[in-house]
Amino acid sequence: MAWVKLFKKPGGALKKSYQPGSMLSLALTKGLLNEPGQNSCFLNSAVQVLWQLDIFRRSLRQLSGHFCLGDACIFCALKSIFGQFQQSRERTLASDSLRNALAETFKDEQRFQLGLMDDAAECFENILERIHLHIVSDTATDGCSSKSCITHQKFAMTLYEQFVCRSCGASSDPHPFTELVHYVSTTALWYQLDGLLGKSERQRADMFGELLQAANTSGDLRSCPSQCGQSIRIRRVLMNCPEIVTIGFVWDAEQSDLTDDVIRSLGPRLNLSGMFNRVTDDNAKRSELHLVGMICFSSKHYSAFAYHSKSCKWVFFDDATVKEVSGRLQPTIPTVW
Secondary structure (H helix, E strand, O other): OEEEEEOOOOOOOOOOOOOOOOOOOOOOEEEOOOOOOOOOHHHHHHHHHHHHHHHHHHHHOOOOOOOOOHHHHHHHHHHHHHHHHHHHOOEEEEOHHHHHHHHOOOOOOOOOOOOOOOHHHHHHHHHHHHHHHHOOOOOOOOOOOOOOHHHHHHOOOOEEEEOOOOOOOEEEEEEEEEOOOOOEEHHHHHHHHHHHHHOOOOOOOOOHHHHHHHHHHHHEEEOOOOOOHHHHEEEEEOOOEEEOOEEEOOOOOOOOOOHHHHHHHHHOOOEHHHHOOOOOOHHHHHHHEEEEEEEEOOOEEEEEEEEEEEOOOOEEOOOOOOOOOOOOOOOOOOOOO
């Protein structure tokens, strides 16, 4: 699930949302083929969400030079699909070039191999990581600060974790790291929502970030660094202001009776200041992001929803099938429920 910033057009009322520089650039809605035995629904869903992200699509279009790996070049394959989305008159396109590049890239790990089903969230994340390597080949994923790397400039959350004892004041050394996808346990999220409603507190529209923070730290207790006897929770601090935040929900099983509760916990707006224990970037403190994309898994099949910025409507993508979600939605608070 992806959240992004939406901007107001200077000097006028907000009738349609747009990204600066693209002015509601046309994101054509085409389906992607998934022939019997291909099992490419996980890849097709990830590609549709990436294509509909105006910020990402525009940034990728502006890039030309990269470290090409021929048949294993994910950068070339994604650029090719995006070019067909924009120029082809066909309503359904093949994603074979990207599927082949993924299989070739990860053949030693036996991941994303042809004909085999794989995980859409891992596919989404690995496409972003490979784009980083095609642009900045000699920089580690966690330490990238290149201005040309759209993976880290747009998606990366720069964080550090630390344990601080409120009793004696002792603290552990901060542990810095980078996230492209922020994974959350659905079970932990349900416990937080259940506890909130059990206290007869009303769920606010802007509290989804707080639920995510509580779910991520739930049960994660450590002994005080000075061994004073206290058990303390981990603190996560955000140090930058990402333009796109991606949340990945981790389910304990393929079939879960928590689905309705997890959906009920979701919010169309995400405040970064509520999502982490502390936010150091001033822009991130004021930042409010809006839900614009979802990859869903049901009955061993992936599909996707994406917010179409030109029409201000949601679109459903199920491989070759493309359907507009009925009803016109508020452009500043896009959601599907």
